[in-house]
Amino acid sequence: MTQQPQIDTSPHVSDEVRKTTCYMCACRCGINVHMKDGPDGKRQAAYIEGNRDHPVNRGVLCAKGSAGIMQVNAPSRLRAPMKRTGPRGSGTFEEISWDEAYDIAASWLKPLRETAPEKLAFFTGRDQSQSFTSYWAQAFGTPNYAAHGGFCSVNMAAAGIYTMGGAFWEFGQPDWERTKLFMLFGVAEDHDSNPIKMGLGRLKARGARVIGVNPIRTGYNAVADNWVGITPGTDGLFILSLIHCLLKAGKVDLDYLARYTNAACLVNEDPASPEFGLILKDDDGRDLVWDRKEKRPRCFDKPDVTPDLSGSWRNAGYSHRTVFQHIAEKYLSDDFAPEAVAETCGIPAKRIHELAALIAHTAFEEAIEIDQPWTDFRGVKHDKMIGRPVSFHAMRGISAHSNGFQTCRALHLLQILLGSVEVPGGFRFKPPYPKPATIHPKPHYGVKPGQPLDGPHLGFVHGPDDLALKDDGTPARIDKAFSWDNPMSAHGLMHMVISNAHAGDPYKIDTLFLYMANMAWNSSMNTAGTMKMLTDTDESGEYVIPRIIYSDAYSSEMVAYADLILPDTTYLERHDCISLLDRPISEAEAAADAIRWPVVEPDRNVKGFQSALCDLGAKLGLPGFVNDDGSQKYADYGDYIQSHERKPGIGPLAGFRGAGGTKGGRGDPNPDQIKAYIDNGGFWLSHIPQEAQFFKPWNMAYQNWAVDLGLFDKPSPYIFSLWSEPMRRFQLAAEGHGDRQPPEHLRQRIRDTMDPLPIWYPPFEDTLVDTAEYPIHALTQRPMAMYHSWGSQNAWLRQIHGRNPLYVPTRIWQENGFTDGDWGKLTSAHGTITVPVAHMAALNENTVWTWNAIGKRKGAWALDKDAPEATRGFLLNHLIHELLPPKGDGLRWSNSDPITGQAAWFDLRVKIERVAAPAEAQPAFPPIKSPVPKAPANVTQKVRQ
Amino acid sequence: MTTLPNQTEKKLGLVIDLDICVGCHACVTACKGWNTENYGAPLADKDAYGAEPVGSFLNRIHSFEVQPETGPAQLIHFPKSCLHCEDAPCVTVCPTGASYKRTEDGIVLVNETDCIGCGLCAWACPYGAREMDPVEKVMKKCTLCVDRIYNDNLPEEDRQPACVRTCPSNARHFGDLGDPGSDVSKLVAARGGVDLMPEQGTKPVNQYLPPRPKDEEIDVLAPFLAPVTEDPKGFLGWLGKTLERLG
Amino acid sequence: MHPARSIIIFTTLSGLGFGMLVFLGLGMPRVTGGTAFAFFAIAYLLAVGGLLASTLHLGHPERALKAFSQWRSSWLSREGCLAVATLLVMALYGAALVFAGTRIAPLGWLGAALSLGTVYATSMIYAQLKTVPRWNHWTTPALFIGYALTGGSLLCGQISLAVPFLVVLGAAQLAVWQMGDKRFAHSGTTMATATQLGGIGAVRAFEPPHTGTNYLMTEMIHIVARRHVGPLRIIAFALMTILPWLLLFVLPFHHLLAALAVLSHLAGVLVSRWLFFAEAEHVVGLYYGKR
């Protein structure tokens, strides 16, 4: 043996660690950015790892998070403000100064504000500053503001909030520590990327069972102990069948239902009554339940009330029955028997019976108890916390369908019938949730030229009176949110903005102001059509959408379609706050929020978008953005974060408030607040007391804690809405009651779909296209190592997913005689694409799918024009239209959920055919000119050799 | 240095749990990030933004589909990096001595300044655990983060490989597989950890924990639910009685 | 395996060169002076040229000297050492022949043995690789030596030896192709052992770890190359055995024909060497569902 080389096993790691928040996706993990001084002496980001103290990720990072270095160095980063010089869509720009950019923007926006503020439509993508951007839009006075939730997952969010005062998404989580059976519906990745992975790891370590319900068996569904390869769009039916089995066997938590839900509330049964289907109220408008001891209706929250699930009562000539009786009657019907739904769902009846039995067994035979006394809102003292260790999580797989809202409601109904919400082992909310739907704002749309809007844009409607309609009954908003088309569209409908603005329906706009949304490509349906609408001109040669301002950080496809570009920084170069007013980083055990701060200085002439809005707001003189003397109020977003107060004592950040930074939740602004966050690792956290950890909607200890923290102004306990009165109110209107009436063409649809109890109906596309001609379902999934379109500019990530085949199940593969390397032509009622195919066996036999947003337009993202993303990568979006196929009534219906307006991405039906390989994936579009210089050939990323 | 030590003091390695790897590639980029900035030359990417990007990575995630005789096909995500074999053929073939196995912990390393980039070690490795750097032209392989696991500049808890530290689902474990009392050895014993390609005679140190059985019948656990009643009226009767009992 | 040009040229030429040196060392033909110089020059050009070509394959040829250090364990290192030793010994031996006109026979025998050893070492670089079942067999060195002896005898004008060598080599090559075709299957390494998932059911590669290519795939997986194997085997066989045999044995002897026979053989060896690499499948391909 010769001598083995001596190596340094203890090298210097970095010169400094800066702790901030990841933004390679919206999961908001804490990161340690290791900084090193480069050869030029400049301190640079060298290595990124997870922050172990951080509540979201506890040290772990996903593939994107660790590849952040390559995002911060990406050649696609925009370099300076730009104004368009060539035709829209060509990508020809001239770099300008920020002053010129602001001048241009102000010259467009000022006149609008003074005359018709609604002619500005301001829509933002998946940012985490919606409380700020909406504040700006409100100050401007336009009703046309929303973020991307409408095309994303509003069904999930709204169904959760309307039903139980909070949603899955990132607003709640399974009790990872205690759950014994976890069922996952339609999730490939979700916003809670790392927490879900960590949770699954914990479940597996404990031997808890995981069941994946998904047509596709990859990722989380691949590690699930059992896989239910359901037919897309049928989860609602499957869930209602589980409910059928559970009810039939009496396996529901009656005590829980009586205490914490409106199951014991009394529903008006008389079709002739104007209150038909509504819940009996007392004089203060509060829900009445049937009291079993006193044999009379009493207000649900009376201290000694004993709500009776089987009560009925005749009052003033109208008969009333409990919600629970409606539930039993509806779901005990044989229509929901496993044998009746098996074929539609593609799940054998036996399997549904088995699953129902397993769920019941786990919830009731394996119940857990925690010795923790607590007191509920009626003053009843409980000496322990009883848990039903069955938990669920779901996301776009059930929500991105036109029956998604009702399907999400069905899932919540199942959870609640089991008594597994906010109990140990079940599902838990994260602050600021739970929160009753009624204390959310309602939508505001009161426009006065030169004035701010009369209140927040988005909110929760509770009946026809809350709709955002003009006096003539037409939609007040450009996206037709909160109109009869989709009354409960709590997040707006970003996916309809361009097409409505182009059609001038409900009216024309002047300036479209977009932020962080790649609308000319992967975030639109009908991508080619959208590009056309963005470039279309009228008779006079003017663009139909006259002006487009866009803020992006990178050279995305959308950049080419804007007239004015406000270049943003990367996430390591700016201030951000991940706020309790918005989408914070809370956990079920704690409220928490976080910041981003400039850990590196931008080396380009770019500015954080929010800071640019502070400047622009001041230039336009928007209230809230100028001081009394007219000077600019917030120097930049960092300044806003620290000094803005929503209400006295409540600001964007809840931590380190007050002089000295000693207050949490409520407190005066603290000029050293950001510094305190930085010193604390970039976040702030406040634990929920032990006694308040579960049963939060009804737990007085929680309610009081939440008030102290400023989440509520007063304790706001509530009961879950199994029976949805807001929905019933719309249905009632459609039945002819009340004076705000839906237009005739929508009447029937509202009656059919807005059932106050969860129902299932086939996805709209199924009823409008010939399913014999288009027998196949086509889906997309998010790759864990890519974030929508941004990942492709990342030299590391694009090697993992540089192109995307269409995965075809065995039966279809064989029927078409496909072999490896083949191409297929995929046709929907709306369009055709020709793409590479690949075989997959672990897939629902009627479903094809591909990874989302891998396909790229030539010329974008500083990629070579022959990049595989552009030549073999493709989007399914070309096949999906924002409108449904015509149904012969002369109207084109939006391809959305009829209740919330959620884009129905996953309703798509297609047919497939084997074809000769074309030179590149079709359709192919001409390249756009790159607004950034050519990328270097090789990358050898190392700060210090 | 090309001869293998007869014995190493420790057998440090990874244990990879195929039951829970969700195939997220987190370990891939964490590895790339750490090893680019640390041991040896950076892990380069050739044609990084072009038509055929090729970079060197020390850890990659495959995925396989397995079709059991009955039941649906299963999908298994399969991470793969150097297995730090006891009988490492990559070491003995190396003409320069650049490849070696450390006597103290069994880590197989490439001394990049001695490497002539002949590629023979990569040919000798059955697992595809070595990649020639496309720009630096030296052989790259998993270092088991030898510059982390003993690094005094890192807090104690961070002295573990970058890929292990980052794995969100805890599918990767690091430790001394030579010590039967170590956590990793116990895990391997409990879960029936296996060698990859045992017939190649490489005696890999890294172990793979096989996926637990999937899609097993569940009715054994919980027999079908018995209805409380067959008709809705009966249900109300049951409800009344049960509520009575609840008090 | 990737049929890299540098490696094909290296193994072919150096095989021929060292093959020649075997015969020269044994005094076949017995040459001295200018003729000896010519023979040695050709042998050295082939041997050294081949070795130089092999350095083109290196990422860091400037460090090539380091490759002599690991002769205790590495066949590649051994090959280098043996080659140098051979060239030195044969230089002495050749110098004596050329300049002194004397043949130091024991030195020639030593050189011949070293030459054979070098060829053997070269072959063992491949034959030792369990990862490439087609190569991992005693027939690999046998064949390499067979090639060296056949080519060497041809180049050294040992027609009486060359003709039987051609026949034996041809038969051996056919047998090796035959046997080689089955060896991967017989090696016992399968997707099931590679993944250890075979206990669950039939294993199929689903998604690769990266959508583009990487070093492993370009180096070890050559499906495209193998599509042309059938006709190429016929061409190789014809060029390296049948044609030279016809030219030398069936047709009346002529120097031009002999030269043609040598060239034909050389061409045939190049093709068969291309096949040697292109047909070889590395077990790592199993992880990619390709071989």
Ligand SMILES: Nc1nc2c(c(=O)[nH]1)N[C@H]1C(S)=C(S)[C@@H](COP(=O)(O)OP(=O)(O)OC[C@H]3O[C@@H](n4cnc5c(=O)[nH]c(N)nc54)[C@H](O)[C@@H]3O)O[C@H]1N2
């Ligand atoms: N077929 C199909 N289509 C879909 C979906 C699907 O499942 N299937 N999903 C839909 C859903 S849920 C969503 S949310 C959308 C997402 O679609 P998009 O919201 O369009 O998502 P991205 O592609 O991430 O585009 C966001 C834009 O933000 C830019 N950006 C990134 N970082 C920054 C920054 O720091 N500042 C600024 N100013 N800009 C930045 C990017 O460069 C990019 O141009 O896609 C939708 N489209």
Ligand SMILES: Nc1nc2c(c(=O)[nH]1)N[C@H]1C(S)=C(S)[C@@H](COP(=O)(O)OP(=O)(O)OC[C@H]3O[C@@H](n4cnc5c(=O)[nH]c(N)nc54)[C@H](O)[C@@H]3O)O[C@H]1N2
């Ligand atoms: N890595 C990464 N993470 C992301 C994103 C990203 O781009 N990359 N995007 C973020 C965004 S904006 C969002 S909205 C979330 C979305 O997170 P997910 O909800 O996980 O979104 P998708 O990837 O669209 O996954 C939808 C899943 O539903 C399944 N599915 C489709 N139809 C049905 C059905 O009818 N029934 C059932 N049961 N399943 C069905 C699909 O097979 C797929 O697995 O992810 C966020 N996180």
Ligand code: SF4
């Ligand atoms: S999940 Fe990944 S990309 Fe998203 S914030 Fe966390 S580390 Fe960053």
Ligand code: SF4
């Ligand atoms: S990080 Fe963990 S879960 Fe993700 S691919 Fe690697 S081993 Fe698998």
Ligand code: SF4
């Ligand atoms: S896995 Fe390959 S590179 Fe690693 S020690 Fe074993 S043979 Fe060598």
Ligand code: SF4
């Ligand atoms: S490539 Fe380098 S490490 Fe590998 S065998 Fe050659 S010299 Fe040794």
Ligand code: SF4
């Ligand atoms: S141990 Fe270190 S070098 Fe090896 S795969 Fe993990 S991160 Fe990469």
Ligand SMILES: [Mo]
């Ligand atoms: Mo989304």
